[in-house]
Amino acid sequence: MGESVDVGHGYGQATGSSDECQQSRRSKGITKFAQRIILFGTTQLYVFIHPDQMKKTGKKYPDVTYEMAQEEIASKAGISVDDDESLDTALLNKDLIEVLPGVEEANAISEELDKKVKFEIMLLSPQWLGKTSGKTEVYVKMRNLETGVEFTWPKEKFLNRMYVMKEMYQNYEAGEEWDVDEDRDPFIEDLDTEVQIGNVQVFLQPLAYMVELKEQLEIVDYKGTEVGIMNVCIQSSFFYKLILI
Numbered sequence: 001m002g003e004s005v006d007v008g009h010g011y012g013q014a015t016g017s018s019d020e021c022q023q024s025r026r027s028k029g030i031t032k033f034a035q036r037i038i039l040f041g042t043t044q045l046y047v048f049i050h051p052d053q054m055k056k057t058g059k060k061y062p063d064v065t066y067e068m069a070q071e072e073i074a075s076k077a078g079i080s081v082d083d084d085e086s087l088d089t090a091l092l093n094k095d096l097i098e099v100l101p102g103v104e105e106a107n108a109i110s111e112e113l114d115k116k117v118k119f120e121i122m123l124l125s126p127q128w129l130g131k132t133s134g135k136t137e138v139y140v141k142m143r144n145l146e147t148g149v150e151f152t153w154p155k156e157k158f159l160n161r162m163y164v165m166k167e168m169y170q171n172y173e174a175g176e177e178w179d180v181d182e183d184r185d186p187f188i189e190d191l192d193t194e195v196q197i198g199n200v201q202v203f204l205q206p207l208a209y210m211v212e213l214k215e216q217l218e219i220v221d222y223k224g225t226e227v228g229i230m231n232v233c234i235q236s237s238f239f240y241k242l243i244l245i
Helices: 051-057 066-076 087-112 155-173 205-209 237-244
Strands: 013-015 035-040 044-049 117-124 137-144 150-154 213-220 226-234
Touching: 044 051, 087 117, 087 137, 087 155, 137 155, 150 155
Parallel strands: none
Antiparallel strands: 013 035, 035 044, 117 137, 137 150, 213 226
């Protein structure tokens, strides 16, 4: 056998150790692998072992499961999969492992269908989501590469749209009519959809002492980057009553 494997049409992702060839193709072409896990989309898993490489190294690999593939892909993306992690961290990593291959697949489909949309994983704190407690949650940011407009999707919304993306791609590969109306297109979001650009924390303790609150506060995005300024002026309603008396 030669040094190349023709993966034909479509898109895929391969993982391997640092001394092994790693490469991803989202269109027709040849992809080279020494040996490792090859994950096509989010549901198809293949394990490729190059026979010549196997003879040279003499390595033997255990049976690979789909869960092992997801964890390995996640670890290559910098996501910890340690067994001694806390419950919240374990749940967060579980969500990341579930969403990460989908984001890769959605970006590949978008590129293949020329939808000019890019997806990116977001980790949002409970405070950003307007909650007083809870755990960090996985969201997906959708960005239109032409207009720069961005939208934030919960994990469930993204995974639901993934089904339609896959269906469109399958029809595209089969040479059938694949595009859909804008109201059904998973790569399009209604421009009237509200988008949270940042957060501001306002401490109301001064109002308890009848002190007027007047500040200029930074608006920060989910990464902690300043995206704007808000002028805040708050007075206690009881303060007004005292003035009137």
